[in-house]
Amino acid sequence: xxxxxxxxxxxxxxxxxxxxxxxxxxxxxxxxxxxxxxxxxxxxxxxxxxxxxxxxxxxxxxxxxxxxxxxxxxxxxxxxxxxxxxxxxxxxxxxxxxxxxxxxxxxxxxxxxxxx
Amino acid sequence: xxxxxxxxxxxxxxxxxxxxxxxxxxxxxxxxxxxxxxxxxxxxxxxxxxxxxxxxxxxxxxxxxxxxxxxxxxxxxxxxxxxxxxxxxxxxxxxxxxxxxxxxxxxxxxxx
Numbered sequence: 334x335x336x337x338x339x340x341x342x343x344x345x346x347x348x349x350x351x352x353x354x355x356x357x358x359x360x361x362x363x364x365x366x367x368x369x370x371x372x373x374x375x376x377x378x379x380x381x382x383x384x385x386x387x388x389x390x391x392x393x394x395x396x397x398x399x400x401x402x403x404x405x406x407x408x409x410x411x412x413x414x415x416x417x418x419x420x421x422x423x424x425x426x427x428x429x430x431x432x433x434x435x436x437x438x439x440x441x442x443x444x445x446x447x448x449x
Numbered sequence: 450x451x452x453x454x455x456x457x458x459x460x461x462x463x464x465x466x467x468x469x470x471x472x473x474x475x476x477x478x479x480x481x482x483x484x485x486x487x488x489x490x491x492x493x494x495x496x497x498x499x500x501x502x503x504x505x506x507x508x509x510x511x512x513x514x515x516x517x518x519x520x521x522x523x524x525x526x527x528x529x530x531x532x533x534x535x536x537x538x539x540x541x542x543x544x545x546x547x548x549x550x551x552x553x554x555x556x557x558x559x560x561x
Binding site for chain 2: 368
C-alpha cells in the first residue's frame with residue numbers, strides 16, 4: 334500500500350519569507366506520479382503540479398519550486414517570497430501504476446499561514 | 450477555462466435520509482471520481498468511474514453509496530441512508546487519460 338506523509342501540520346511565516354513544505358512518500362511501484370494541490374480557505378482543491386517517477390528534474394514556476402528526490406522518497410515544495418494569498422492547506426498526493434490517474438492518496442496536509 | 454461544477458454547495462440532511470450529490474465533469478474528460486474530506490482531515494478516495502462503470506472503489510464506498518452517470522454530462526453520488534459520520538466535504542473530480550484530476554468546489558454535507 335502507498336502512503337504520503339506531510340510531517341508539518343502547520344507552518345506560520347511572515348510575508349516575503351521563503352517556506353518549504355515537506356512531503357515523503359512510500360510505494361513499491363516503480364511507476365508513480367506525485368502531485369501538489371492547494372486548498373484555499375474557500376475549500377476547493379487547486380492542482381499545482383504533477384511529476385512522474387521517471388523525471389527527477391526540479392521544476393520552477395514563478396515563486397513556486399519543487400524538489401523531487403527518489404533517493405529520499407521526497408517531493409518538497411518551496412514558496413519563495415511568500416504572500417498572504419499563499420495562505421492555504423497544501424496537500425501532497427500520490428498515484429501508483431498506470432491504470433488510473435485519479436485514485437490519489439493524499440497526505441494529511443500542511444496548513445500554511447502567511448502573516449502580513 | 451473548463452471546470453468541474455458541483456451542486457449543491459451545502460446540503461443539510463436528516464440522519465437516515467437519502468442524499469444525491471451532483472457533479473458536471475469537464476466535458477472531454479473520461480475518468481470521474483468522488484473523494485471526501487472529513488473536517489480537518491485529509492482527502493480520501495471513494496470511487497473512480499470509467500466507461501460507465503466503477504473502475505475502483507475504496508473500503509469507505511460500501512453498499513450505502515452508489516454512483517451514476519445518468520446522461521452525458523452529470524455524475525452523481527448517492528448515499529442511501531445517511532449517518533452522522535457521513536458529514537464531510539465531498540469532492541467530484543475528472544481527468545483525461547494519463548493526466549491530473551481536476552476537482553470541483555465541493556459539496557459540504559451535514560447530517561443532523
